[in-house]
Amino acid sequence: MKILVIGGGGREHALVWKLKQSARVEKIWCAPGNGGIAGEAECVPVDPGDVPALVALAERFAPDLTVVGPELPLVNGLTDAFARRRWPVVGPSQQAAQLEGSKIFSKEFLERHAIPTAKRYGCFDSAAQARAALANVAWPLVIKADGLCAGKGVLVAGDREEAADFLTRVMEKDELGPAGRRVLLEEGLAGDELSFIILTDGQRYAPLVPTRDHKRAFDGNRGPNTGGMGAYSTDDLLPEALRATIVSTIVDPTLRGLATDGIPYQGFLYIGLMLTPSGPKVLEFNCRLGDPETQAIVARMDFDLAEVLADVAAGRLDPAKLRWKPGASACVVLASGGYPGKYESGKRIDGLTTITDNSGVKVLHAGTKIVNDAIVTSGGRVLGVTASGPTLAAALQAAYQAAGKIRFEGMHYRKDIGAAAAPGGD
Numbered sequence: 001m002k003i004l005v006i007g008g009g010g011r012e013h014a015l016v017w018k019l020k021q022s023a024r025v026e027k028i029w030c031a032p033g034n035g036g037i038a039g040e041a042e043c044v045p046v047d048p049g050d051v052p053a054l055v056a057l058a059e060r061f062a063p064d065l066t067v068v069g070p071e072l073p074l075v076n077g078l079t080d081a082f083a084r085r086r087w088p089v090v091g092p093s094q095q096a097a098q099l100e101g102s103k104i105f106s107k108e109f110l111e112r113h114a115i116p117t118a119k120r121y122g123c124f125d126s127a128a129q130a131r132a133a134l135a136n137v138a139w140p141l142v143i144k145a146d147g148l149c150a151g152k153g154v155l156v157a158g159d160r161e162e163a164a165d166f167l168t169r170v171m172e173k174d175e176l177g178p179a180g181r182r183v184l185l186e187e188g189l190a191g192d193e194l195s196f197i198i199l200t201d202g203q204r205y206a207p208l209v210p211t212r213d214h215k216r217a218f219d220g221n222r223g224p225n226t227g228g229m230g231a232y233s234t235d236d237l238l239p240e241a242l243r244a245t246i247v248s249t250i251v252d253p254t255l256r257g258l259a260t261d262g263i264p265y266q267g268f269l270y271i272g273l274m275l276t277p278s279g280p281k282v283l284e285f286n287c288r289l290g291d292p293e294t295q296a297i298v299a300r301m302d303f304d305l306a307e308v309l310a311d312v313a314a315g316r317l318d319p320a321k322l323r324w325k326p327g328a329s330a331c332v333v334l335a336s337g338g339y340p341g342k343y344e345s346g347k348r349i350d351g352l353t354t355i356t357d358n359s360g361v362k363v364l365h366a367g368t369k370i371v372n373d374a375i376v377t378s379g380g381r382v383l384g385v386t387a388s389g390p391t392l393a394a395a396l397q398a399a400y401q402a403a404g405k406i407r408f409e410g411m412h413y414r415k416d417i418g419a420a421a422a423p424g425g426d
């Protein structure tokens with residue numbers, strides 16, 4: 001098999017790493033890739049949001065399978081363009097990707113199909129109307145920009161002043177561009193978050209192992225929201241009774257609802273949940289794998305990912321093929337100084353050669369590039385140090401020991417990924 005992977009972050013490096021382990025795979029291209037992916041696949045400098053350029057690339061390479069990593073190509077209709085040409089691709093259609101591309105579309109879908117979610121206060125395309133609505137909400141309040149904002153379009157506001165400031169910035173000052181011109185106001189939910197991701201061919205589906213992301217920039221869940229500062233996976237996250245509840249009240253109704261609405265869905269569906277005292281509720285849908293959840297999930301895969309994804313593209317997924325390593329995994333994100341705000345790029349990364357894959361640790365690159373034979377930073381989230389182990393404590397220890405060997409100017413990372421769940425955690 002020859003495979004084209006779309007994207008250039010940590011999620012895509014994890015996919016390339018796992019796909020390359022398949023005896024069926026002879027060639028992998030990645031568009032655009034990054035400094036770490038370049039060591040495992042041929043990187044092609046194409047914008048992942050540019051559908052015509054990606055179609056031209058696929059015409060040139062004729063891959064046996066294309067795997068779409070990020071949301072932008074999906075929302076822009078890449079899989080529709082491939083499907084019209086009968087090219088095998090893993091990823092939902094443009095219509096289905098609206099579950100992520102529009103928070104308002106997603107909320108209306110959840111309400112229409114009576115799927116548990118936060119109460120909606122209203123949707124607004126005027127900052128003045130949205131500010132006026134703040135008089136009739138409970139705190140904390142969640143404000144969501146409607147469109148794609150690379151993880152920066154949601155605010156959990158503790159008071160009216162904070163909420164009004166966010167509305168002004170995104171709706172009047174255009175800080176998020178067109179994505180912030182409509183907003184959704186909804187109740188804040190209390191509880192623990194859980195990422196429940198499934199893989200479906202449109203008829204059958206298989207759940208992946210459960211993961212938990214850490215969104216806040218700093219220890220103790222403090223600081224601004226980020227794209228994710230780390231994640232871990234352990235079966236303890238999902239007791240059997242909870243799994244059954246999630247499947248019966250959320251997963252099955254979601255797939256039935258999509259079918260009822262005439263929206264076929266194929267690919268990965270990420271269901272972001274809040275485990276509230278009254279049961280699990282949907283926070284958001286993503287139409288692709290999470291990042292850094294993917295890094296933790298891939299570390300526990302005990303199956304041929306290329307074979308399974310080829311089955312999905314062909315409409316013949318066999319859920320029994322998805323087998324998982326027991327134990328746990330963890331991913332610790334090393335970020336640029338200033339992230340998720342302004343940060344400098346081009347910082348040389350040292351210490352990577354001290355960590356070998358056979359140590360049980362894999363350093364997955366996110367924001368890196370190669371300059372004069374050196375790996376340098378090129379993004380906010382730079383590396384995802386990923387490890388697996390018989391226990392969560394063992395996986396975390398391995399990941400943090402490896403993280404301590406890596407250095408670049410301004411580097412920061414959370415020291416408490418998975419700490420609350422590991423023995424001895426808070």
